[in-house]
Amino acid sequence: MSETATTELPFRERLRENPRPALLWVGVLGVLLALEIGAITSVAVTVVSGLAGAVASAAAAVLGGPVVPSIGGAIDGALTSAAHVADGLPSLLSRDVIPNQGYQTPDGTWHGTFLGLEPKYAWLLRLVLVYAYMFAFLWWCWRGYRVYVRHYRFADWTPRDDMVDRLRTHRWGQFGFVVVLLFVGMALFAPAISPTSADQNIYHTSQYDVQYYDADTESVETIAVLDANLDSASRGAGTTNIGPWQYDQYDRFHPFGTMSNPGQDLFTFMAYGARISLAIGLIAIGVSVVLAGGFSMLTAYYKGLVDLSVVFVSDSIQSLPGILLLLLVVAVFQSHWLWEIYNGGLLLALAFGVVYWPGLWRAVRGPALQVAEQEWVDAAKSYGQRSVTTMRKHMLPYLLSYLLIYGSMSLGGVIIGIAGLSFLGLGIDPPTPEWGRAINTGQDYVTTPAWHISLIPGILIVIVVTGFNALGDGIRDAMDPESEGEDAGAGATASGGGA
Amino acid sequence: MSMHSHSPASVDRTDDALLTVENLQTSFFTDKETIRAVDSISFEIDRGETVGIVGESGSGKSVTARSIMGLIDAPGRVVGGSVRFNDAETVERLARQYPDRTIDVDELRTEHDVADCIEQLLEQGVSPAKLTDGEQDRSDVDPVELAREDIVTMRDLVERRFTDELGITEKSAFVVRDTDGGYVDATHASEDAFRKLRGRGISMIFQDPLTSLNPVYTVGNQIKEAIRLHQGLQGTEAHEEAIRLLEAVSIPDAHRRVDEYPHEFSGGMRQRAVIAMALACKPELLICDEPTTALDVTIQAQILELLMEIQDDRDLAIMFITHDMGVIAEIADQVNVMYAGELVEKAPVGALFDAPKHPYTQGLLESIPGRHPEEDRLRTIEGDVPTPNEQPTYCRFAPRCPEAFDACEVVHPENVGVGDAEHTAACLLYPEELPTDEALEQHRSLGATDGGDQR
Amino acid sequence: MSEELLTESRQTTAEPLVEVNGLKTYYDTGGMLGSQPVKAVDGVDFSIARGETLGLVGESGCGKTTLGRTLVQLETATDGEVLFDGRDVTTLSGSELKKWRRNAQIVFQDPESSLNSRMTVGEIIREPLDVHGWPNFTVAVDDPQDRSVSLSGDGTLTDDDQADITVAVGDDDQTVAVREGIPMDESAVKVSTTERGSSVTVSLSVGVSKSRLRRARVRELLKTVGLQEEHYYRYPHQFSGGQRQRVGIARSLALEPEFVVLDEPVSALDVSVQAKVLNLLEDLQEQFGLTYLFIAHDLSVVRHICDRVAVMYLGHIMEIGETEELFQNPKNPYTYSLLSAIPDPDPETTRERVTLRGTPPSPRNPPSGCPFSTRCPVKIRPTEYRDIDEQTWEGIELLGDILRNREQQSVGVRERAKRLLGLETGFDDIVDVVEEVFMPETVETEQSAAERSMADDERLEAALSDVPATVKTHIETAVELIEAGDESQAHQLLTDEFGSVCEHESPEHHPVSDTGRASYCHRHRSEYDEPEPVFDSHLDHD
Secondary structure, three states: OOOOOOOOOOHHHHHHHOOHHHHHHHHHHHHHHHHOHHHHHHHHHHHHHHHHHHHHHHHHHHHOOOHHHHHHHHHHHHHHHHHHHHHHOOOOOOOOOOOOOOEEOOOOOEEOOHHHOOHHHHHHHHHHHHHHHHHHHHHHHHHHHHHHHHHHOOOOOOHHHHHHHHHHOOHHHHHHHHHHHHHHHHHHOHHHHOOOOHHHHHHOHHHOEEEEEEOOOOEEEEEEHHHHHHHHOOOOOOOOOOOOOEEOOOOOEEOOOEOOOOOOEHHHHHHHHHHHHHHHHHHHHHHHHHHHHHHHHHHHHHOHHHHHHHHHHHHHHHHOOHHHHHHHHHHHHOOOHHHHHHHHHHHHHHHHHHHHHHHHHHHHHHHHHHHHOOHHHHHHHHOOOOHHHHHHHHHHHHHHHHHHHHHHHHHHHHHHHHHHHHHOOOOOOOOOOOHHHHHHHHHHHOOOOOOHHHHHHHHHHHHHHHHHHHHHHHHHHHHOHHHOOHHHHHHHHHHHOOO | OEEEOOOOOOOOOOOOOOEEEEEEEEEEEOOOOEEEEEEEEEEEEOOOOEEEEEOOOOOOHHHHHHHHHOOOOOOEEEEEEEEEEOOHHHHHHHHHHOHHHEEEHHHHHHHOOHHHHHHHHHHOOOOHHHHOOOOOOOOOOOHHHHHHOOOOOHHHHHHOOHHHHHOOOOOOOOEEEOOOOOEEEHHHOOHHHHHHHEOOOEEEEOOOHHHHOOOOOOHHHHHHHHHHHHHOOOHHHHHHHHHHHHHHOOOOOHHHHOOOOHHHOOHHHHHHHHHHHHHHOOOOEEEEEOOOOOOOHHHHHHHHHHHHHHHHHHOOEEEEEEOOHHHHHHHOOEEEEEEOOEEEEEEEHHHHHHOOOOHHHHHHHHOOOOOOOOOOOOOOOOOOOOOOOOOOOOOOOHHHOOOOOHHHHOOOOOEEEEOEEEEEEEOOOOOOOOOHHHHHHHHHHHHHHOOHHHO | OOHHHHHHHHHHOOOEEEEEEEEEEEEOOOOOOOOOOEEEEEEEEEEEEOOOEEEEEOOOOOOHHHHHHHHOOOOOOOEEEEEEOOEEOOOOOHHHHHHHHOOEEEEOOOOOOOOOOOOOHHHHHHHHHHHOOOOOOEEEEEOOOOOEEEEEEOOEEOOOOOOOEEEEEOOOOEEEEEOOOOOOOHHHEEEEEEEEOOEEEEEEEEOOOHHHHHHHHHHHHHHHOOOOHHHHHOOHHHOOHHHHHHHHHHHHHOOOOOEEEEEOOOOOOOHHHHHHHHHHHHHHHHHHOOEEEEEEOOHHHHHHHOOEEEEEEOOEEEEEEEHHHHHHOOOOHHHHHHHHHOOOOOOOOOOOEEEOOOOOOOOOOOOOOOOOOOOOOOOOOOHHHOOOOHHHHHHHHHHHHHHHHHHHOOOOHHHHHHHHHOOOOHHHHHHHHHHHHHOHHHHHOOOOHHHHHOOHHHHHHHHOOOOOHHHHHHHHHHHHHHHOOOHHHHHHHHHHHHOOHHHHOOOOEEEOOOOOOEEEOHHHOOOOOOHHHHHHHHHHHO
16 A cells, blocks of 8 residues: 555645645735725626526516515615625726826816826726736636645646646647636726726716817817717718727727717727627527537437437527527517516527527537547446446547537627627617627728728627637647647657557 | 468569668657657568568558658658669659659769769768778778779669769659669659659558548549559440459459449458559559458458469569568568567568577567467567667667677667578677677677768 | 466356356347348357356457447347346346446457546546445454344445455454455454444444545556556556556456456557567456456467357357367368468468458348358258369359349449440349359450450350359359349349258257367258368368
């Protein structure tokens, strides 16, 4: 027996024996969290209230009766007060701390901006700080894992270590990881990184004002955002076009330019839109990946009748036009409580998932059948491994790579697809920002100076799809112990050539 | 059903071998290491002769075949040596097609003096030993004498590509015409020249017949394609030729079978069809890369019999690669044993099995079950086949060799004659008649001349 | 253990561990309605004694792998029974089956494909242990006073003498014994007893976690199969083929099985590596008293390692008996031909070789009668044709083969259209065939121009010129039938006329020696000649 007699202490015991590294780590984490406590609580409240609303309406649908509204009301009340508390909490990196909206007097000085900086630079500063904070936070989490591995993990080596090592040398995968993080950051920190807030610039434009210096009257004037937006909208023709990286006549800075009608800031629109579009896209892909992966393993493992029935179902789904199916789902569920969640986003995501899985399943069916033929699957059967565990341990790791790659490629389609639905009056209603709509509205201006309205969202979709694809690539290679450097493979070819 | 007995015929070895492989070296280049899959091997194949190449996986036997066929893919490359295909008809054909890349040795003889050439080369710093292929290693050799005594001839200079260094021939030239019979230097041939050489001249059969047959065309179509390319026959003529070939490889009901698809053939039938395709090109040399490994013994027996029949009919030279000693004993006249990219023993089949000289060959034969029925346990060779990833200054088999001694770690064994002239082994134990010191010295000096600076 | 001892122990414990009766395994290969099942295993009987190695040889597609897989319940038997220690395991299911699986394991052929390349070697070998919750800590309590015993704490009580932990209850203290297969020290087990009148309660606690025991067990197994402990954390691709096969063997031994099916365990390995693995398998058998079913197509390997051999062809066992005896003096025509086809690594032997014609028929459409009848060189001929010459007889056989093959090939649409349009008739086709089978020499050389210009019936006449009149009329009738497009009728005619008991009746297993060897051939019946003299006379003919 090679193992020493030291008994394996549970994690808590090991923690108690040597608490210093853990405490240090938790301390720094606390500081990091405190910096952004306001932003974090507000995100949390938004998510919770969304869920609670769903639960309440679901409960209402299921239970009915008068009791429910009162409960719902109570929850609502609690949430509203929580939201107020959240607003009251300070966030270091917010628009209030680093404002970027102001006006320039003829002497060239800026009023109302952070330290009198030009709005462009004030905004850039905030953007950079937000991302820096995010990466610092993630790096700290990663350090936390390292601390755990070094001080508290019992095993000195696990296969996951190899996976992490492979990912650390995978440049393409890291690129994907960073791109994905940038977009996730964009969605999470939308209020902090956009030049103006959605409430001000998109939802309630008539309730907010902007101050600007009017050269004619030689004084600082005030105008409603609604009117300012209308004046600064990019319409492609003539003088009214605010392109990327430009100021409008009210001294507002637009990193991506403005939209056509009613002239919202495109960056703000995209940042808030990322919340909806990415969430729906990822949920939809997630649903179809789970369905496709599950079905492919079931059909490959059991074959026969199971295979036949899934073929039948998927063929039926594929033979219907996708858009028709989506219309059907949306129409049927429009008054259902599912529709309430996330402005109908969840329902849309589920519908897309259902429409997309047969294609994905077709793509992974071949590999699944192949891996089911491997003798290690038989070996697992021979010592009585349960079928579900066999599929998870011996088949899924091989399919996951295909699922990740094909899934990430479908993401763009879903985002555009949602826009198509909105076009038909279904899907996400205006004015809620959503990427596909930006592309749609910009289509008429593609050949005009206002080309940016369509092009920038389009490019962003390409980048985000590429990012997820690269990340999928990285994860695939990380999971494959044989991918340790291409030279190993070439060596095998060479030495195997004599066989 | 046919019943017959086979005992290998001894073939008279002639000087003009059909295929001469000299110091062939093929490496695979990776970021981590350079794998010397084939490391300076030399052998010959005569017309009508079957040369077997045996070795375990990773010994480089398939790479040898692929190097001869010009089928090495990146990251591999033939880095040295020459493969000379000595078939008059092929030389003439290629010389017509590539006049710019043809060397005429007769012309060179009239235009240049051999002694002058030798002198120039010596001035350029080529070692006398290398120049004379080990016959003379004094530093004060006399060029005139070398030329007069025919120790170095113009043909030698061309064969070893010294004429390229002198600038009297093109580096890209690969067809050599000579009154004594020219040759095609396969290691210098271009890709499209190779395509013309492959099939007509040299054909190859692979282990898995399914990968050589395209599943979407009928077997007949594929044979007809080969016939059209190499014999220029069309239509009905090609069709009949295809049927005749299928009959020649003993496929029953060939008239019907010719229109069937590969999946309708059994494994043995497919291999027969592949052989028929190879024959459609009327090759002089057939390279068989483990053609029976995927087949059952009864089918293997059929295919071996077929190959021997075809060889008799067409005076075909066969290079037969396998790991199965039994198959080698059955089909080969001459056997080359490979280990870790090197040729460790070369012998007529009878001598090899009766009196294997190299400890590796001995071990390999010993480990076949049934050699020592009285013993309960099988004899084994310790350790694993190494990856040949560095220049050998030692014996690659030494770590596993039961007879290794100190010198094995520092002297690289060269092929030396053991007993019979046809029988060589690369082992420091030989030549047996010499005391160890002298034997070592012989290996050292052979190693120094044998393209020492190529390494 | 010496050879002598082995034989002895085998004889003393000659009770069969595995007994197979009338086992059939058919595959329905998912074809649409009415397709014939593949009869991979078509009624086999044999038994394997405890501690014995039974070899199973045959060509690919003969059903040997399917048989092996059926024995470990990886395939479902269509009919028949597999008795393991007297219990029919084909009817087991659910937890019963799972529990039984510990007893019978399989080692696969391809070391590439039998190990999951995403798992470390340690995880691979450990998986069976995890699946079965090994070690189960079965506890046997040895009480001299024979009181009723109950157990509390870790473990389950058992009467089995193979218990993991044995507790002997003494007057004031208890002694604990841990079975050898479990890498645990006695001191790790804490035992206390409480007596209450006529009953005693043993409370037991094990101080080592199961996962640690499993890791230790895996390390032990790695050493057992000749690998190193630190290989635990390596991945399969970092190993050579031979080492990978060792990992596969370690995995199959993890649950301490009694019976191991070795499905071509060395076929993918080089000869020097193969020798090492074979030695290991023999060592393990000796060490753990294993019973092997060794499936292989390499007969020299089988001859080395097996005590008895079964030769399979097309789902049937053609011959079964003691290895040496069978190899030296094969009785069945198929065994005879198979052995003669092995290339001998000794070029000096000038052995007479029997080369079989054609390939084994498809197990979907096995021939009627004897499965080997389509290729058998010593098939029994009907009395009236005993004396016709070899070439004619072979021609008849070949023609029958060709028709048989054609029957099974579906005729393509193109072919059918061609025939309808009269572009190609069955006739010129069949004349070619008749020429091919009855005059092989003429066909192989170039056909003369004169011959080509001949009319079909003249050619037919010429082809059959050497054929005796009795045969000729039947061939001509057959040709006429084929001409009329009725190939199956023509085949039927040939079978009726030239067929014999070999085509008409299934043979039986005849005992052919006093060691219990059996051979599946009609020729062992008293009214026919034994296969051997017939072979000899054929070989002399040549």
